[in-house]
Amino acid sequence: MRVLIVDDEPLARARMAALLGECSDVELVGTLTDGEAALAALDELQPDVLLLDINMPGIDGVSVARRLAGKARPQVIFCTAYEAHALQAFELGAADYLLKPVRLERLRDALQRARRRLDDSPREPTAFLHGRLRGEEVRIALHDVLCLLAEEKYVVVQHVGGELLIEESLRQLEEAWPDQLIRLHRNCLVPRTRLVGLRTLTDGRVLARLDGSEHSPEISRRNLAAVRRWLRLG
Incomplete structure (x- = not known):
């Protein structure tokens, strides 16, 4: 143990x-x-x-x-x-x-x-995201994901080993794993376990602090209350 x-x-x-x-x-x-x-x-x-x-x-x-x-x-x-x-x-x-x-x-x-x-209470089965990398099908465990960013027709998965493109939309991902993912912006989701804090800039914008990543995505005003509630209460 x-x-x-x-x-x-x-x-x-x-x-x-x-x-x-x-x-x-x-x-x-x-x-x-x-x-x-x-x-x-x-x-x-x-x-x-x-x-x-x-x-x-x-x-x-x-x-x-x-x-x-x-x-x-x-x-x-x-x-x-x-x-x-x-x-x-x-x-x-x-x-x-x-x-x-x-x-x-x-x-x-x-x-x-x-x-x-x-x-x-046995461990929950690991969830995976599936995509293609240099023509090959690959999968990334959800707990290795740092950030999900919508770009044109694809979603960019930033993970501990690099990046991956997948075809599912952010909405589809959010609906598939509502307990694991939280929305920061209309173009950004992150795993809830990666969200460790907030940083407020002098111009009033609020950025997310993510465990394991130097990337600090901006949090929209629409989603800020929910993000703060999660950080406070889980």
């Missing part, structure tokens, strides 16, 4: 890593210091479980859990010094709520609870 630690306190991260070393069938895939970094790393690290602090700079743990609510992976286990958020945590579907200092047996119980949930 792949576990990612997200906590802004170095000592807490080190202690949790040591405890995980005492747990069987667990692989620590990384330690991060804030919620924004965690959300940006999900596609790359593919954790099964987040050991998640609540009070962190930037995007806090509750906001991260809200983004992930309803998804099978990763399961969220809160690790915090405060009892006040326990009810909200379980309402968001957290697998468990651990109070610091976390005891080894309590951590093992929480991981086992998360494991049972994962076993009951």
Whole structure:
């Protein structure tokens, strides 16, 4: 089971890593210091479980859990010094709520609870986009897509390995994967998991910050409210 630690306190991260070393069938895939970094790393690290602090700079743990609510992976286990958020945590579907200092047996119980949930909810099948590259048919996994841009008769798929042209329209793609894609502009869709923030220019235009890409597509006024709602609530 792949576990990612997200906590802004170095000592807490080190202690949790040591405890995980005492747990069987667990692989620590990384330690991060804030919620924004965690959300940006999900596609790359593919954790099964987040050991998640609540009070962190930037995007806090509750906001991260809200983004992930309803998804099978990763399961969220809160690790915090405060009892006040326990009810909200379980309402968001957290697998468990651990109070610091976390005891080894309590951590093992929480991981086992998360494991049972994962076993009951298998991974969703990978979605693919199909197109042609230099005369050959190719496919790109949706989770490797950075941005989808409409250009004349085709849609340009910018992905982690380059670019691909496909014949489906943005509307067809949006209707096929409404939970995975979000519209930024009439000529632009991006995977929701790639959207990590916004940047407002001095002239009032708002650009999207995308995980894994230096490209910052503009967000239209018509779509800005929905994009902000997704970033806030997921």
